[in-house]
Amino acid sequence: MSLTLLIDADVLRYQLAFSNTKTFKFEDDDSATEITNPEKAKADLEGYIEDLCDTLGATDFLLPLSVSTNFRKSLYPDYKANRGGKPKPALWDAVDGYLKELYEDRIITREYLEGDDILGLLATAPAPKRCPGKRIVVSIDKDMQTLPCRLYNPQRPQLGTRTISQHEADLFWMKQALTGDTTDNYPGCKGIGPKNADLILNPLHEANSDADPNEHLGGLWIAVVSAYEAKGFSEGDALTQARLARILRHGDYNFKTNEVNLWKP
Incomplete structure (x- = not known):
């Protein structure tokens, strides 16, 4: 092939x-x-x-x-x-x-x-x-x-x-949503760096390693939103950062209209 x-x-x-x-x-x-x-x-x-x-x-x-x-x-x-x-x-x-x-x-x-x-x-x-x-x-x-x-x-x-794997990719993506990216100039959740992101998300990732990908991602997302809210931010703030961090995948773009289908939890 x-x-x-x-x-x-x-x-x-x-x-x-x-x-x-x-x-x-x-x-x-x-x-x-x-x-x-x-x-x-x-x-x-x-x-x-x-x-x-x-x-x-x-x-x-x-x-x-x-x-x-x-x-x-x-x-x-x-x-x-x-x-x-x-x-x-x-x-x-x-x-x-x-x-x-x-x-x-x-x-x-x-x-x-x-x-x-x-x-x-x-x-x-x-x-x-x-x-x-x-x-x-x-x-x-x-x-x-x-x-x-x-x-x-x-x-x-x-x-x-x-x-x-999709589980690994979603874990890395959700970590990016928390930590942001100084190269691309989006902040993530201020006050949360890579070590804290690992502490928040790795246990959930390991506990749901055999779960359906949607269930696995859902658990990670709940933790991300909770981390934002604990810092005084909203779920909307978390969603914006997750959308910035997401590299588009199949289904995220309409090739006929050139429109991006923004990710929705």
């Missing part, structure tokens, strides 16, 4: 832009000089994808990319606002151009969605047209652990390809 790699192209674009740009400062000059190597960036792009396909035995690959509009900003205007004004890497446009020049037929974008969401929709759909066979998500992004999928982290190849 065919195997398609679902490659996190947003991360790849930044990695290649950064790794092929060197910054130099001279002792008698406060200004910095950047030297870029676009030819090597292009070669690295081709080599990276070829090596991945060889390593994982893939017959095809897709490259989801984010678009400028983002449905999460309508839920929480400060989502990723911490990135505003920060310049893109000097080679960003060049690498973006190479992606579209070399792999135009494998790039996928969708209105209002981040590349992560496209990865999630493709990974969790029963048999999407573009990749009806086996699929592996390739990403270094921790948020991919909120998806029930097969996941390969190219920075941790010793882990191999992990299979994340």
Whole structure:
């Protein structure tokens, strides 16, 4: 059966832009000089994808990319606002151009969605047209652990390809709803960090390890809401943060209307 790699192209674009740009400062000059190597960036792009396909035995690959509009900003205007004004890497446009020049037929974008969401929709759909066979998500992004999928982290190849169950994915997602994400600039439940989130959710996860996925998630959600209310927040606050933390899965997006079906407990 065919195997398609679902490659996190947003991360790849930044990695290649950064790794092929060197910054130099001279002792008698406060200004910095950047030297870029676009030819090597292009070669690295081709080599990276070829090596991945060889390593994982893939017959095809897709490259989801984010678009400028983002449905999460309508839920929480400060989502990723911490990135505003920060310049893109000097080679960003060049690498973006190479992606579209070399792999135009494998790039996928969708209105209002981040590349992560496209990865999630493709990974969790029963048999999407573009990749009806086996699929592996390739990403270094921790948020991919909120998806029930097969996941390969190219920075941790010793882990191999992990299979994340729905129970495990929902646990990680609910932890993100509690802790928030400073990278994406949503707060979660203020005052609850990773250790407290583990203390709140891990016992429930273990106690319901054999339960129906809906029952398992329901128990986690009750605990999340209780944690928010104990801190003086509402269930509505918890729901907004859970929606921000949720990478879209099969059924969360209407491909005909380009509308997101927001998660409801």
